[in-house]
Structure formats: structure tokens, C-alpha cells
Amino acid sequence: MSFDSLGLRAELITAVSKKGYTEPTSIQAQSIPLILEGRDLMGGAQTGTGKTASFTLPVLQRLMESGDAKPKAGKVRALVLTPTRELAAQVAESVRDYGQHLPLSSFVIFGGVNINPQKQKLRKGVDILVATPGRLLDHVSQNTVDLSSVEILVLDEADRMLDMGFIRDIRKVLALLPQQKQTLLFSATFSNEIKKLTSSLLHNPALVEVAKENSASELISQVVHPVDKKRKRELLSFLIGSNDWKQVLVFTRTKHGANKLSEQLNKDGITAAAIHGNKSQGARTKALANFKSNDIRVLVATDIAARGLDIDQLPHVVNFELPNVPEDYVHRIGRTGRAGSEGEAMSLVCVDELKLLKGIERLIKTDIKKVTFEGYEPDLSIKPEPIQNGHNNQRPRKSTPKNHSPAKPKTNTGAKPNGSTRAKKRNTQNKPTNRPDNFGNR
Known part of the structure; x- marks a missing residue:
């Protein structure tokens, strides 16, 4: 199977080729078509299997197809929540790399750095925002970001966010989002707590698991x-x-x-x-x-x-x-x-x-x-x-x-x-x- 067969735009195929990838991984091959259809999704795969691209690529395409070419001031169209600064930076880098040929804006926010430059960027509006929960809520409290227009929500490494005690912050963020949106939840493992969260958050989700739960790579x-x-x-x-x-x-x-x-x-x-x-x-x-x-x-x-x-x-x-x-x-x-x-x-x-x-x-x-x-x-x-x-x-x-x-x-x-x-x-x-x-x- 090639990336061409997944229904992705030519601009995305070009960006993928520049990174040296020719064939999608299992999680990508199964997840991308479902996300492009607009389905909510629970994606489970061991780390290192290309999980980030499996949601980044279709999210970029969905935003291009939704009709709004430019975000409104202070608004966010797609939100990706991650548990750590390093993961947020990694996801943001993937968004930039895969979206380099598209007229979409992206930005990443996390704690530990000056909040003021982030405020200036967010006030202009952004298509894709990658954020850690704590810093995102800091901006919400200071009225520098408006989440009422989010079309797609991605929870990346959701189990880790729960392990790190982010469940209250996540629920606060969810309360600020519109009811009608596409929700994607990705994680290497699925605990009972994760399954409880998805029952109230996702609507008739597709389930994609490409590796045995809690298993390490055979490599x-x-x-x-x-x-x-x-x-x-x-x-x-x-x-x-x-x-x-x-x-x-x-x-x-x-x-x-x-x-x-x-x-x-x-x-x-x-x-x-x-x-x-x-x-x-x-x-x-x-x-x-x-x-x-x-x-x-x-x-x-x-x-x-x-x-x-x-x-x-x-x-x-x-x-x-x-x-x-x-x-x-x-x-x-x-x-x-x-x-x-x-x-x-x-x-x-x-x-x-x-x-x-x-x-x-x-x-x-x-x-x-x-x-x-x-x-x-x-x-x-x-x-x-x-x-x-x-x-x-x-x-x-x-x-x-x-x-x-x-x-x-x-x-x-x-x-x-x-x-x-x-x-x-x-x-x-x-x-x-x-x-x-x-x-x-x-």
C-alpha cells in the first residue's frame, strides 16, 4: 500500500515523500481513511509506529476541505492536547513538516517559557494549536484564545495525561469546546480510565489497534x-x-x-x-x-x-x-x-x-x-x-x-x-x- 491509495492530497503526499516515507505504517493505513470520513476514533499503537502522522495528515486535509481558509482572530480550528512539552514540540514539528505546502497556520504552546509571545500569536488565530493542558488553560483564563470554534480535537497519549493528573484540566478544556466536533484519541495503552473517558467524549468511535495492548516492539x-x-x-x-x-x-x-x-x-x-x-x-x-x-x-x-x-x-x-x-x-x-x-x-x-x-x-x-x-x-x-x-x-x-x-x-x-x-x-x-x-x- 502507498500513501497515494489513502486519498490524501497531492501536497501532503509531496511532504511525506520529502521525509523519506513511501509506505504507510499499519496504524496510518487503518486510521487515515477513517479520519478522512469524519469518524471519531480511538487509535492504539505501540510507540514508534507512526502514530503522530496517522492523525496529523488527515487533520490537515480535513481543515483544507472544511471551507474556512483562514482562522478568525483568537480562534482555533483544530486542537491537539499532549501531556509533555517535548511531545508537544514533536507533534508541532510534524504539523509544520506535513503542512508545509498548505496555507494553514500552526502553533505550539507549553509552560516553562515566556507566555507573552504566545499571546501575540494566539490573538491572530491559528488553524492547528498543539498544547499542554496547563498552559492552554492559562491562556483561556487570560482571554487570549477562544476554543468555541474547534472542529477537531486530538488527545495524544491520553493515558499518560491521566497518569500525570491532567483529568481535571482535560474536563475543563472539554467544557469550552463545541458539542459538534470530530474527536480523535490516540494512546499506546488503554486503561479502564481511558475507556470511561471515551464513552462520554467520543461518538460511535472507530477502534484501531495495531499491536497487542501493553506490548513492546519485536524489534x-x-x-x-x-x-x-x-x-x-x-x-x-x-x-x-x-x-x-x-x-x-x-x-x-x-x-x-x-x-x-x-x-x-x-x-x-x-x-x-x-x-x-x-x-x-x-x-x-x-x-x-x-x-x-x-x-x-x-x-x-x-x-x-x-x-x-x-x-x-x-x-x-x-x-x-x-x-x-x-x-x-x-x-x-x-x-x-x-x-x-x-x-x-x-x-x-x-x-x-x-x-x-x-x-x-x-x-x-x-x-x-x-x-x-x-x-x-x-x-x-x-x-x-x-x-x-x-x-x-x-x-x-x-x-x-x-x-x-x-x-x-x-x-x-x-x-x-x-x-x-x-x-x-x-x-x-x-x-x-x-x-x-x-x-x-x-
Whole structure:
């Protein structure tokens, strides 16, 4: 199947060709014709399958066909809501790229930057507005945007928006929209909460699911490296240095953990930067740009970056710490193995995280391969401790465990750390061994 067969305009076909795409992905092939018909739609696909283009292309065409060539002052014709700034920027870039040959205007708004330039742009009116919920409501409260003429609403990564507590903001936005509109809801996973939301929001929606729910791409190889918590940084530095990895996305659970790990990696001679919600938008944009251009080797991120980071052919994703929510594992590792490329996802798992690991394996219905590195075998006498701000027993704990922070890293000036002196004496090559039995049966 080609894009020509989907009924898209010549201008859109030209834009798609410029990006190097010749055949639509499964989600695109199934969704685009339904959206062009004016149907409400629930689209489910694992990340990296072309979900953004599957709604961007038909939305652009629908706006061209609706007759209003120019938006009125302060008005918006199509609204795309996303949970994070990075995802909003990514979607806005796709809108610009695919709509470059059409006389349609687009704009993106999110927090963390000066609101005044956004006000000036919005007062003129815009065909397609991409926004995060909080900043959109800021503009609504200041009367700089009018949503009463929205023809198409897109909720992108709807499950993540609910996870991040945006349900009240979403309902406030919905109350400002006209009853008659086309609504498209896209997400990598569909929770019960999402299904409840769609029952009141969508009218006789078409359902398109192109991958098994909560499944990872088959192009992603997954492995768990059992290791003690205090030696995770050591093992991570060894893996990056000895394999000469040039581009690695590493996930931590907390902002503080991301900052600390980034500093430790730089001390190990591995260039790294952290990206999370406490960073200014300028710092986040700079860190991501440096990572994409290979000016830094490692980007350390919290789960806010699990959605919206679109990096061409990212080869390696590492879970330095497992996420508290199993579904977030799927989104994290989905940053690799995108657009038909193969990827590698590794998880450094300590005894504290065994229950989190079991929850992930239940979700994806797969036992992830365990590979233990000689010299980094976990100490089986160590007892598991509660995870701070996590749920070792699938629910949050109020108390903060003592002595929970990782051990202070050893000084290491080389770009290819080889672990501790003790590990070197035992085996200077640190060869991996397939030994899941010494870890998984605790």
C-alpha cells in the first residue's frame, strides 16, 4: 500500500515523500481513511509506529476541505492536547513538516517559557494549536484564545495525561469546546480510565489497534542485568565504555537521581546531561539537542521524557531504575526500535526491584532474559528495602527508607571504566554469564 491509495492530497503526499516515507505504517493505513470520513476514533499503537502522522495528515486535509481558509482572530480550528512539552514540540514539528505546502497556520504552546509571545500569536488565530493542558488553560483564563470554534480535537497519549493528573484540566478544556466536533484519541495503552473517558467524549468511535495492548516492539531486544543497587553506576559506566556506546538514553525514577547519575557519569569520563520537569525549558531543549547531535553520549531522564522524545535510530535505552508503573516500562523502551530500526533495552535491577520486575513481566506477558556480569553478581545476602516514592508491593509507601542512596562512586578518569578493583581481580574481562537462577528465585 502507498500513501497515494489513502486519498490524501497531492501536497501532503509531496511532504511525506520529502521525509523519506513511501509506505504507510499499519496504524496510518487503518486510521487515515477513517479520519478522512469524519469518524471519531480511538487509535492504539505501540510507540514508534507512526502514530503522530496517522492523525496529523488527515487533520490537515480535513481543515483544507472544511471551507474556512483562514482562522478568525483568537480562534482555533483544530486542537491537539499532549501531556509533555517535548511531545508537544514533536507533534508541532510534524504539523509544520506535513503542512508545509498548505496555507494553514500552526502553533505550539507549553509552560516553562515566556507566555507573552504566545499571546501575540494566539490573538491572530491559528488553524492547528498543539498544547499542554496547563498552559492552554492559562491562556483561556487570560482571554487570549477562544476554543468555541474547534472542529477537531486530538488527545495524544491520553493515558499518560491521566497518569500525570491532567483529568481535571482535560474536563475543563472539554467544557469550552463545541458539542459538534470530530474527536480523535490516540494512546499506546488503554486503561479502564481511558475507556470511561471515551464513552462520554467520543461518538460511535472507530477502534484501531495495531499491536497487542501493553506490548513492546519485536524489534527491541530486552535484557535484565541483576546487580546490587550500590554498583549500578559502576556497571552502567562499564557497559557504555567497554561497548563504546555513542548514544544512550538512561531512565531514573527521580529528578534528584537523574541529576546525580549525570554528574557521576561525567566524572567517569562519559559526557552526560539530565532532563526532567525541574529543568528549565531552555535547558531541556539544549540537552536534547546535544544528545541528538552526539555532543553528549548519555541523556539521563525521568519518565516525563518517556513520551515525546523522538530520536532517529536511538540504539540503546537503559532502565537504571525500574519504573513504579509497569506501563511506563513499555513507553521507556519504546524510545528505541522505532520506524523499523532495531534497538536494545537493558534494565539494571537490584533486589529492591524484583516485585517491580515481576509486575512488568506480567504486563508484557514475557519473562525478560537475565544476564549477570562476572564481577557484578548481586550479593544474595542483601535484603530488599522499600523503594522511595514507589510501590514495592504495588502501592506507595509513606516512609522514606534509611541508607537508601547509592554508594559514592569511585574516581575514574577513563572513558571506559572497568568496575571495581575487586571485580578486576576476579575477572579482568567482566564477561557476562546467563545466570538468572541466582537472582530471579529470591
